[in-house]
Amino acid sequence: MFKLNKKDLRTLIIVILLALFAPFLLNPFPTDSALAQFNAGYPDLMQRFVIFGIFAVGFNILFGLTGYLSFGHAAFLGAGSYAAIWMMKLLTMNIIPAIIISVIVAGIFSLFVGWISLRRSGIYFSILTLAFSMMSYQLAYSVLTPITGGETGLQPKVNDPRLLDGALAEGAIPKANLFGLDMSQSYDMSLGAWSFTFNSGYYIAAAFLILSFYLSIRIFRSPFGMMLRAVKSNQQRMTYTGLDPKPYTLAAFVISGMYAGLAGGLLVAMDTQAGAERMFWTASGEVVLMTILGGVGTLIGPVLGSGAIKYMENIISKINSDILHTWFAFLPDGLENVIVAIIYPFIGKGWHLTLGLLFMIVVIALPGGLVEGAQRLSRLFKKGKNKSNENE
Amino acid sequence: MELLEIKDLGKRFGGLQALSEINLSVMKNTVHAIIGPNGAGKSTLLNCIVGKLMPSSGSVMFDGYSLLGRSAHEINQLGISRVFQTPEVFGDLNVLENMLIPCLAKRDGAFRLHALKSIDDEKQLREKAEDVLEDMGLIDKRHMKAASMSRGDKRRLEIAMCLAQDPKLLLLDEPTAGMARADTNNTIDLLKRIKQERDITIAIIEHDMHVVFSLADHITVLAQGTPLVSDTPDNIKGHPKVKEAYLGETQQV
Ligand SMILES: Nc1ncnc2c1ncn2[C@@H]1O[C@H](COP(=O)(O)OP(=O)(O)O)[C@@H](O)[C@H]1O
Ligand SMILES: [Mg+2]
Numbered sequence: 001m002f003k004l005n006k007k008d009l010r011t012l013i014i015v016i017l018l019a020l021f022a023p024f025l026l027n028p029f030p031t032d033s034a035l036a037q038f039n040a041g042y043p044d045l046m047q048r049f050v051i052f053g054i055f056a057v058g059f060n061i062l063f064g065l066t067g068y069l070s071f072g073h074a075a076f077l078g079a080g081s082y083a084a085i086w087m088m089k090l091l092t093m094n095i096i097p098a099i100i101i102s103v104i105v106a107g108i109f110s111l112f113v114g115w116i117s118l119r120r121s122g123i124y125f126s127i128l129t130l131a132f133s134m135m136s137y138q139l140a141y142s143v144l145t146p147i148t149g150g151e152t153g154l155q156p157k158v159n160d161p162r163l164l165d166g167a168l169a170e171g172a173i174p175k176a177n178l179f180g181l182d183m184s185q186s187y188d189m190s191l192g193a194w195s196f197t198f199n200s201g202y203y204i205a206a207a208f209l210i211l212s213f214y215l216s217i218r219i220f221r222s223p224f225g226m227m228l229r230a231v232k233s234n235q236q237r238m239t240y241t242g243l244d245p246k247p248y249t250l251a252a253f254v255i256s257g258m259y260a261g262l263a264g265g266l267l268v269a270m271d272t273q274a275g276a277e278r279m280f281w282t283a284s285g286e287v288v289l290m291t292i293l294g295g296v297g298t299l300i301g302p303v304l305g306s307g308a309i310k311y312m313e314n315i316i317s318k319i320n321s322d323i324l325h326t327w328f329a330f331l332p333d334g335l336e337n338v339i340v341a342i343i344y345p346f347i348g349k350g351w352h353l354t355l356g357l358l359f360m361i362v363v364i365a366l367p368g369g370l371v372e373g374a375q376r377l378s379r380l381f382k383k384g385k386n387k388s389n390e391n392e
Numbered sequence: 393m394e395l396l397e398i399k400d401l402g403k404r405f406g407g408l409q410a411l412s413e414i415n416l417s418v419m420k421n422t423v424h425a426i427i428g429p430n431g432a433g434k435s436t437l438l439n440c441i442v443g444k445l446m447p448s449s450g451s452v453m454f455d456g457y458s459l460l461g462r463s464a465h466e467i468n469q470l471g472i473s474r475v476f477q478t479p480e481v482f483g484d485l486n487v488l489e490n491m492l493i494p495c496l497a498k499r500d501g502a503f504r505l506h507a508l509k510s511i512d513d514e515k516q517l518r519e520k521a522e523d524v525l526e527d528m529g530l531i532d533k534r535h536m537k538a539a540s541m542s543r544g545d546k547r548r549l550e551i552a553m554c555l556a557q558d559p560k561l562l563l564l565d566e567p568t569a570g571m572a573r574a575d576t577n578n579t580i581d582l583l584k585r586i587k588q589e590r591d592i593t594i595a596i597i598e599h600d601m602h603v604v605f606s607l608a609d610h611i612t613v614l615a616q617g618t619p620l621v622s623d624t625p626d627n628i629k630g631h632p633k634v635k636e637a638y639l640g641e642t643q644q645v
Contacts, residue, residue, distance in 0.1 A: 003510055005512065218507070218508055219507050221510050221511055221512070222506055222508060222511060223492075223496050223500070223504075223509055223514065224504075224505060224506050224507040225507070225511075226489060226492065227493070229482075229484060229489075230485065230493055232484065233482040233484040233485055234480055234481065234482050234483065236476075236480055237480040237481060238493070239463075239464045239465050240442065240464055240468055240473070240474050240476075240480075241465075241468060241494045241497050241557070242465050242466075242469045242494070242497040242498070242501075243465055243493070243497045243502055244502040244503050247502075247503040248503060251507075255507075
């Protein structure tokens with residue numbers, strides 16, 4: 001079905017189910033329980049999960065298949081965001097033109113950056129992309145202030161021209177919509193002690209994730225995808241087999257840049273603002289971490305990796321020392337204080353420490369990322385089952 | 393008829409004249425061997441043909457086209473496939489995928505953005521790839537990762553990948569270097585069979601006299617970057633100059 005083999009179809013269905021039922025899956029704890037802290041099923045965060053999922057899925061087409069490690073992809077995401085905002089200022093608050101233009105602008109920008117950076121490979125390629133992303137940030141932050149809003153960033157204003165939309169009443173806030181459907185519209189459902197939120201923006205972003213993911217499976221299984229793996233494996237052999245690795249790598253670079261642009265456009269569709277900080281090089285590093293954490297070159301890895309990182313960023317960073325004290329209140333006071341003091345550096349603003357630790361553990365113990373972890377678990381599980389069968 | 397014609401070819405590396413006044417013709421449907429002591433310039437000559445190195449002077453004509461200034465992938469597309477001294481395959485890919493890549497290159501050229509086709513739909517290419525694998529005795533290993541194969545099998549796969557392109561000229565750079573006697577003999581048999589069964593021209597650089605004399609129709613002896621003699625194997629064997637320059641000092645024929 002959908003021109004996919006059985007295994008790939010199963011992977012796609014898993015992603016679809018995860019996306020559809022995320023509001024339930026991410027809110028497993030009753031609203032009033034102590035563990036509600038760990039619920040992640042609110043619209044903002046769920047939108048981030050899928051949008052950064054798209055970013056990482058695209059990045060994996062470049063990094064996972066060709067092995068070219070770009071440290072500049074946040075620049076394309078940022079360019080997509082700015083383009084989307086401008087569409088909302090000039091044309092309409094409908095998100096469709098904004099998203100289309102964000103993909104196109106990011107595509108053109110990545111064609112330019114890729115064209116130059118791909119003159120080198122390995123570490124020099126990475127450094128070139130890093131240099132581009134730093135320059136882009138600086139341009140957005142200061143030099144191009146008339147286009148990017150500089151330090152303050154960009155937002156649609158009431159009196160922007162917006163050719164296709166009617167004029168707004170003075171003091172109204174322009175709202176992103178899909179043919180009238182407001183992105184921030186939510187429906188809350190209560191089931192006993194639990195509550196779940198279904199948000200229109202989330203589901204639209206999720207639809208884009210599913211589409212992007214499907215497209216990436218198709219690319220992985222195409223002759224083009226095989227050529228990208230050949231680029232990673234042996235460029236010398238490729239050249240003497242009559243193939244030119246350059247345009248293949250550049251095409252992968254541009255495709256991943258367009259994915260980044262889509263993510264940038266969607267960020268604006270969900271929250272109508274853009275600032276230079278989303279182009280900062282740490283944002284480029286984050287997508288590298290997501291891909292490696294989830295499993296480089298695997299289909300579903302980047303989705304899992306971006307989920308894990310965004311979860312930690314948002315959930316662990318919200319834990320503070322008061323919350324720790326309530327968790328460990330059952331311990332004798334002295335011990336409680338010691339334990340809280342040990343954990344404290346790893347929470348709140350220190351969530352990067354936790355991320356770093358997790359990252360180190362994954363890279364050293366599970367080079368295939370979370371996907372490899374899941375595979376090992378399922379093998380262990382199967383072995384256990386076979387054994388118990390034998391015993392019967 | 394000449395398939396490959398090299399005229400007055402020279403190559404300098406800074407102060408070193410690695411090749412000079414090379415005149416050499418490879419006839420269609422023959423096996424042409426190039427031999428010579430270490431450092432004679434054999435690999436340099438091959439690299440000048442396949443587009444890895446740009447000759448300093450002279451001309452290289454192949455099948456009516458000048459090869460000078462063309463990139464390596466263009467030269468392959470004209471019909472020259474090469475085998476490396478140490479086998480170069482796509483280690484991360486399985487054997488069948490290794491075969492599909494040259495098939496795709498032959499059909500689609502140096503670049504094509506076929507991102508939405510499925511590789512599983514390429515039935516014809518698959519058949520072609522499996523035919524060649526069958527012929528080379530690698531069909532049982534088609535799902536094996538190329539990196540995990542033995543050196544002998546990698547060499548075999550590399551030759552299979554070249555043959556999948558139906559090249560006009562197959563170039564081999566010391567294909568038996570570092571091989572055990574048994575593997576060497578297998579390779580000789582394989583190349584003999586390829587020569588008999590296919591409409592193909594082979595140019596082979598070789599150190600091993602046993603290989604050269606069992607395969608070649610024509611031999612060029614290279615010494616210090618220039619051809620010493622170019623003749624049939626029988627005439628080469630008895631040639632005093634060759635004995636002196638090369639054969640006598642290291643190997644008995
Ligand atoms: N890229 C290069 N730069 C400088 N000198 C080279 C280069 N390649 C080969 N040479 C020199 O050219 C001569 C011929 O080398 P080569 O063609 O490898 O010989 P063979 O393959 O016959 O053993 C040697 O003296 C070698 O050192
Ligand atoms: Mg050599």
